[in-house]
Amino acid sequence: MNTENIKDVVREKYGQAARQARSGTTSCCGNQRTQDSCCDPITSSLYSIEESGEVPELALQASLGCGNPTALAELKAGETVLDLGSGGGIDVLFSARRVGPTGKAYGLDMTDDMLALARENQRKAGASNVEFLKGDIEAIPLPDNSVDVIISNCVINLSADKDRVLREAFRVLKPGGRFAVSDVVVAGVVPAELRKNVELWIGCIAGALRDSEYTSKLAGAGFEGIAIEPTRIYDLEDARQFLAGHGIDVDAMAPQVAGKFMSAFIRARKPEQRD
Ligand SMILES: C[S@@+](CC[C@H](N)C(=O)[O-])C[C@H]1O[C@@H](n2cnc3c(N)ncnc32)[C@H](O)[C@@H]1O
DSSP: OOHHHHHHHHHHHHHHHHHHHHHTOOOSOSOOSSOOTTOOTTTSSOSOHHHHTTSOHHHHHTOOOSSOHHHHSOOOTTOEEEEESOTTSHHHHHHHHHHOTTSEEEEEESOHHHHHHHHHHHHHHTOSSEEEEESBTTBOSSOTTOEEEEEEESOGGGOSOHHHHHHHHHHHEEEEEEEEEEEEEESSOOOHHHHTOHHHHHTTSTTOEEHHHHHHHHHHHTOEEEEEEEEEEOOHHHHHHHHTTSSOOHHHHHHHHTTTEEEEEEEEEOOOOOO
């Protein structure tokens, strides 16, 4: 699979997810506030009940992230935030509330149906300091040094060119700007068979970086102050759930990956400008 093939498959899958959310036929997963019984261990129960009340129900139902970046990003009034792969817009709407009317929250996504869903959620939320942009996270359509904080929720692992994404994030951040991202990462080595599985790639698993790779790629892009904090570690039962139905021998593979995949909060900073 080359970069464009992966993008096409990702766009197709998330376009379908957006259409299902808009038609109210999202089967089970997405974000569930309380009913965890049948849900994806990665995307379920990411937001508190209080936070859930801050956004339209449709935005919550369409949530496909793996963390809660705005809860950890320490956003301040007046800041400009960019969400890479904004999906149905949930984290953009949270950001817009945190930065207030003097700030701005951008969402960037390549999938038309997701952008339509996000704009519908923006309208329902009455958020005027929000703008959804169409484009690729590998070529961000914003000027150099224009953003205070980059957030993202379970998207960078989907890119086939992560170095380019991180260089672009660095370019658009202002000096001193923060990178504050939730993503799936791998601790240790996972079987090659799993890495090659396209469905697991689009499900945020097969394309995930090792924690050490994430750190070195961020440093390579110019970032400093890099830290990776696990927020949810996936055990044997979780591994069984996310491996099921992808043509994989679950009994053989789940014990090999249990405890090695985690959702994590990844922080880094663009250095201040030096004279
Ligand atoms: C797993 S969903 C996460 C959506 C959202 N961040 C959330 O938490 O609900 C991934 C989103 O990223 C978008 N996406 C994936 N790869 C992308 C890329 N290379 N450029 C732009 N958007 C991308 C998809 O269209 C989809 O909306």
